[in-house]
Amino acid sequence: xxxxxxxxxxxxxxxxxxxxxxxxxxxxxxxxxxxxxxxxxxxxxxxxxxxxxxxxxxxxxxxxxxxxxxxxxxxxxxxxxxxxxxxxxxxxxxxxxxxxxxxxxxxxxxxxxxxxxxxxxxxxxxxxxxxxxxxxxxxxxxxxxxxxxxxxxxxxxxxxxxxxxxxxxxxxxxxxxxxxxxxxxxxxxxxxxxx
Numbered sequence: 001x002x003x004x005x006x007x008x009x010x011x012x013x014x015x016x017x018x019x020x021x022x023x024x025x026x027x028x029x030x031x032x033x034x035x036x037x038x039x040x041x042x043x044x045x046x047x048x049x050x051x052x053x054x055x056x057x058x059x060x061x062x063x064x065x066x067x068x069x070x071x072x073x074x075x076x077x078x079x080x081x082x083x084x085x086x087x088x089x090x091x092x093x094x095x096x097x098x099x100x101x102x103x104x105x106x107x108x109x110x111x112x113x114x115x116x117x118x119x120x121x122x123x124x125x126x127x128x129x130x131x132x133x134x135x136x137x138x139x140x141x142x143x144x145x146x147x148x149x150x151x152x153x154x155x156x157x158x159x160x161x162x163x164x165x166x167x168x169x170x171x172x173x174x175x176x177x178x179x180x181x182x183x184x185x186x187x188x189x190x191x192x193x194x195x
Contacts, residue, residue, distance in 0.1 A: 004127070007127050007130045007131050010130055010179075011126055011130040011136070012135070012179050012180045012181075012182070013136075013137040013138070013180075014097075014099075014135030014136060014137055014173070014175045014179065014180065015097045015137060016097060016098075016175065016176040016177065017097060017099045017100060017173035017174060017175065018100075018174045018175075019054075019098075019100055020100065021052055021101065021173075022100070022132075022134055022172060022173065022174075026134065027050065027101065027172075029128065030125055030128045030129050030132065030134065030172065031048065031050060031103075033124050033127070034048060034103070034121050034122075034124050034128070034170075035048075035121075036124060037117070037120045037121040037124040038120060039113075039117040039121070040111075040113030040116065040117055043111065043113075045108045045111050045114060045117065046105055046107050046114075046117055046118060046167075047105075047106040047107070047164060048104070048105060048106075048121075049103070049104040049106065049158050049160070050101065050103050051101070051102050051103075051104060052100060054100070056154060057094075057096050057099070057102045058094055058096075058098075059150065059151075059154075060096075060102070060104075060145075060151065060154065061093075061094035061096035061097075061102070062087050062092050062093070062094055062095070063087060063145050063146075063147075063148065063151055064095040064096075064145045065092060065093050066082060066086055066087065066092060066145075067082065067142070067143060067144075067145035067147065068095070068142045068143075068145070070082070071142045071143045072142055082147055083148075084148055084150060095139055096139060096169070096171050097137070097171065099135075099137070099171035099172060099173040100172075100173045101171070101173055102139075102170075102171050103125060103169060103170045103171070104166060104169055105118040105121055105122060105166070105167055105168045105169060105170070106160055106164040106165060106166055106167065107164060107165070107167050108163055108164055109163060109164065109165045110163075114167050115167050115168070117167075118167035118168035119168050121170075122138045122168045122169065122170040123138065125170040126138060126170055129170075129172050134172055134173065134174065135174060135175035135179065136170055136171060136172050137170075137171050138168065138169070138170055139168070139169040139170075140169075141166050141167055141168055144165045144166060145166065146165075146166060
């Protein structure tokens, strides 16, 4: 089987990681594969932030979970507002599953193909990761979650200006307990071939 297709067949979404960081040379090859992604109009608007800081990833992972829950599953009468204190809730999960490396994909807010470009790049990152036996998972973005002052300060330290927003993530690391078993892809409707 072709190696690219084999990587597609072998890749799994990993949601449990060891704390071990990916070696720098391996991580650089994965990142470079991300930049080989096709993108709309060859605009190359995506900005990649590769974060290996556990505290930042924990804070942003919890904030993303908080915002996503309120965006998708609001409680009756609940306002779409947030506070720093809500991040201290011990029941609040980390969206990034404790992965030691989170790649944040930002693009210009007003670019209509930003989301598509971000998901294509995140897929390239995950396929490249698999070729190095590194686990991965694509993490979606329901809506911009960089809402609190602490999150805005992180953006500022990353030199991400107001013209950009978060569109997708790829989380990377070594799977705790090995790669998950394959699941059957039997729900797709067979393709229609037209000649």
